[in-house]
Amino acid sequence: MLMNRFVLFPVLILASFGLQAESLDHWLDKMKQGMxxxxxQGTLVIRQDDKMETLRVIHGHNEGGNWETLEFLSGEPRKxxxxxxxxxxxxxxRKLVTVSQDMVHSPLHPQLPQxxxxxxxxxxxxxxxxxxxxxxxxxxxxxxxxxxxxYGFIFWLENETGLLLKCDMLDEKRGIIEQLMFSELExxxxxxxxxxxxxxxxxLIDLDxxxxxxxxxxxxxxxxxxxxxxxxxxxxxxxxGEGIVHHLVYxxxxxxxxxxxxxxxxxxxxxxxxxxxxxxxxxxQLINDYQVTVIGEVPIATVKLIGExxxxxxxxxxx
Amino acid sequence: MNNRDxxxxxxxxxxxxxxxxxxxxxxxxxxxxxxAERIKRYQIMGDAMRNDLNAISFMDISAAVQRAIDNEPELxxxxxxxxxxxxxxxxxxxxxSGVAIAASVAMVTVITFRTVExxxxxxxxxxxxxTQPSTQLVVPVNPQISQQIQVVSTDRSATxxxxxxxxxxxxxxxxxxxxxxxxxxxxxxxxxxxSFDAKTRQ
Numbered sequence: 001m002l003m004n005r006f007v008l009f010p011v012l013i014l015a016s017f018g019l020q021a022e023s024l025d026h027w028l029d030k031m032k033q034g035m036x037x038x039x040x041q042g043t044l045v046i047r048q049d050d051k052m053e054t055l056r057v058i059h060g061h062n063e064g065g066n067w068e069t070l071e072f073l074s075g076e077p078r079k080x081x082x083x084x085x086x087x088x089x090x091x092x093x094r095k096l097v098t099v100s101q102d103m104v105h106s107p108l109h110p111q112l113p114q115x116x117x118x119x120x121x122x123x124x125x126x127x128x129x130x131x132x133x134x135x136x137x138x139x140x141x142x143x144x145x146x147x148x149x150x151y152g153f154i155f156w157l158e159n160e161t162g163l164l165l166k167c168d169m170l171d172e173k174r175g176i177i178e179q180l181m182f183s184e185l186e187x188x189x190x191x192x193x194x195x196x197x198x199x200x201x202x203x204l205i206d207l208d209x210x211x212x213x214x215x216x217x218x219x220x221x222x223x224x225x226x227x228x229x230x231x232x233x234x235x236x237x238x239x240x241g242e243g244i245v246h247h248l249v250y251x252x253x254x255x256x257x258x259x260x261x262x263x264x265x266x267x268x269x270x271x272x273x274x275x276x277x278x279x280x281x282x283x284x285q286l287i288n289d290y291q292v293t294v295i296g297e298v299p300i301a302t303v304k305l306i307g308e309x310x311x312x313x314x315x316x317x318x319x
Numbered sequence: 320m321n322n323r324d325x326x327x328x329x330x331x332x333x334x335x336x337x338x339x340x341x342x343x344x345x346x347x348x349x350x351x352x353x354x355a356e357r358i359k360r361y362q363i364m365g366d367a368m369r370n371d372l373n374a375i376s377f378m379d380i381s382a383a384v385q386r387a388i389d390n391e392p393e394l395x396x397x398x399x400x401x402x403x404x405x406x407x408x409x410x411x412x413x414x415x416s417g418v419a420i421a422a423s424v425a426m427v428t429v430i431t432f433r434t435v436e437x438x439x440x441x442x443x444x445x446x447x448x449x450t451q452p453s454t455q456l457v458v459p460v461n462p463q464i465s466q467q468i469q470v471v472s473t474d475r476s477a478t479x480x481x482x483x484x485x486x487x488x489x490x491x492x493x494x495x496x497x498x499x500x501x502x503x504x505x506x507x508x509x510x511x512x513x514s515f516d517a518k519t520r521q
Contacts, residue, residue: 258493271483295487
């Protein structure tokens with residue numbers, strides 16, 4: 001009898017872990033589906049520090065794909081329509097419409113990377129309980145980093161659909177850096193109308209007409225936190241109109257960091273040290289005549305670590 | 320603590336007589352939102368005192384958020400030329416050519432970054448080959464070190480000059496454009512820019 005208990009106990013423990021893992025994967029799958037395969041409209045609230053912003057969100061899904069409309073309820077009236085790979089932004093007060101390619105081919109909410117097992121190497125992912133958001137029951141999912149080089153997240157996923165109703169970004173002390181939440185949400189039986197209205201009297205600007213970029217910068221970050229990899233590597237015209245800027249993006253699947261390198265302009269100052277605003281941290285330094293700036297939604301330690309290791313490829317190879 | 324507060328406190332402690340409870344519920348109907356928020360606060364305080372605080376409920380700001388939305392004034396914002404500082408959220412969507420375009424529509428965009436001095440011992444956790452292909456997974460040199468990082472920061476509240484601000488602003492917008500592609504941040508960078516927009520207008 002005693003022997004049976006010794007055998008049974010570890011079996012139950014293992015079974016428990018197995019169920020937890022299965023359930024976790026179930027919710028991760030559900031979350032991904034929830035972002036895409038639903039029709040809904042609601043009010044989205046963004047909180048950063050002590051400030052709040054509100055947006056009206058309408059999301060449609062049909063055989064043609066997904067589309068969504070974001071209408072800002074605070075500040076200057078603006079409406080953004082993302083559809084068919086294009087972003088149309090309407091500024092009614094200025095009688096202005098801008099159109100551009102959708103560079104961020106992503107849904108409204110954060111999306112988990114394809115390689116879930118890779119993510120688990122750097123984050124502890126767990127189901128931590130139940131919650132209620134916008135009058136709907138939710139499953140709470142926590143994604144906490146295993147080191148101090150990235151922020152944590154708490155997701156509230158609607159029970160039936162897996163739609164993300166609330167997202168908290170947490171610092172290393174579990175303090176809330178940013179919060180995104182539906183205060184009100186209604187699921188729709190059918191996809192809402194997706195017509196982009198015409199504004200014949202408005203000025204139309206195509207933001208892509210002069211877009212030119214070339215790939216492969218010869219700059220590189222030699223030291224990265226675990227799990228970060230290069231996901232973008234490009235050279236573009238400088239933002240101030242003279243010369244070029246090298247732009248590298250590193251990501252671990254959750255967080256991302258940009259490295260900008262450009263020739264220092266005479267008589268112009270640039271960031272030297274660390275700067276921050278909300279969840280964004282930046283680090284800058286001068287390497288020979290080049291200004292290196294690292295910026296991302298990661299802790300200071302991360303931008304500093306990466307920034308201090310940036311070097312020209314030839315320089316890096318000599319070391 | 321006024322009489323109403325005492326009533327709520329007693330309610331939370333389940334120490335309200337039935338007659339008092341009936342009277343309280345009648346009063347509650349007069350201003351349900353305010354009382355609901357107050358009850359929530361007392362509930363949290365009670366939970367905290369009993370060491371029974373639920374982290375999720377504590378962080379739930381739904382009541383405050385809904386209230387803020389209900390009370391939100393209609394802002395009468397009229398775009399102004401410099402020196403008013405505004406943030407062009409549309410720049411998140413804008414490729415490089417948009418910088419010139421933005422000037423043409425008189426949108427000056429400056430974000431207020433703060434300089435932070437750090438005192439830290441940062442140990443590198445992985446070294447990357449200088450010719451690393453874009454899809455290659457980097458290999459950590461010493462995975463244990465990352466667990467030992469201690470970062471101490473002191474905010475000296477020094478603000479970068481306007482030129483540096485403008486540069487950081489450009490970088491931030493460009494980063495946001497690509498951040499969603501690279502990570503699960505999705506639209507968060509975009510939303511963040513919107514938030515900045517609101518800040519700079521206040």
